[in-house]
Amino acid sequence: MDASGLHIDGNGVAGTLEEIFTTEITVAERICQSCGSRAPIGAHRAYHGAGLVLRCPACGDLGARVGALGDHHHVLELRGTWVLARSP
């Protein structure tokens, strides 16, 4: 898919992601279930609308869908392998 004029970076929605994961998440990596590429969440494409969609920076496949209702965010879907290991 090509909507390059519309998206920002995962880093740009770090505040919303921090609300959901209660920690800074943009340096964590995700392995795409479609193309197998591994990329930091901050390097993913982020699409803002009624909610938030994260897509693989290599192939554009879906990584996360987040719905918003008022002040609360509700994760609807996470896809691929999220590598959340953090160094001590």
Next chain:
Amino acid sequence: MGTVADVQDETPRARTIVLEVPGWPGHVAGMHVDIRLTAEDGYQAQRSYSIASPPGDGSVALTVERIDDGEVSPYLTDELQAGDTFELRGPIGGYFTWHVRDGGPLLLVGGGSGLVPLMAMVRHRQRENSSLDARLLLSAGSWEDVLYQDELAEVSRQGVGTHYTLTRQWAADWAGWTRRVDGEMLRAVGPPPAERPLVYVCGPTPFVEHVADLLVALGHEAGRVRTERFGPTGG
């Protein structure tokens, strides 16, 4: 909450807002804050703004460019005064960040006010007295739009390579480039891909897209090119 300590005009369209934020945990150059404004009827608008000040300043400076039909930026650039307070969340984002211990060489490519987080990196380098190879390429519509002009001239004298291209309007005696960023320009600015520079690109989405594609085509490692796009919901 942030309290405005000072406001400084940077260009006819941009202003730096210096904030006192109680309990500020400190930040890394490249991070941003989310600002939320609430109208009397409860309507809320939230925007992200990059931090312009380096870590360790005590206060937090944001530089905001006015988007004429924006919901937030005209308030920040035209109406905000010292002593005002507003809701602020941050510092945010660990990915688009640079600290001297991350090393270099460093290549910073900014489009318009995309210079702001890159300037935090330059200021951090200066504050740490680092002699690390650092180069900046800034694309702006006209010279009048270029932020931090005096400070950029100063850091240029102190060893930061500063390069400019003006895309809309320039003086007859302008000696810099006058076109969109292209591969030839990036080659001239360097450092070459073989030196594996850490590259940070910030600006409007089409600008960042264009520059990131050029960098990868030149042979820079995609994993060492970090991007920050403004996106369509500016203002």
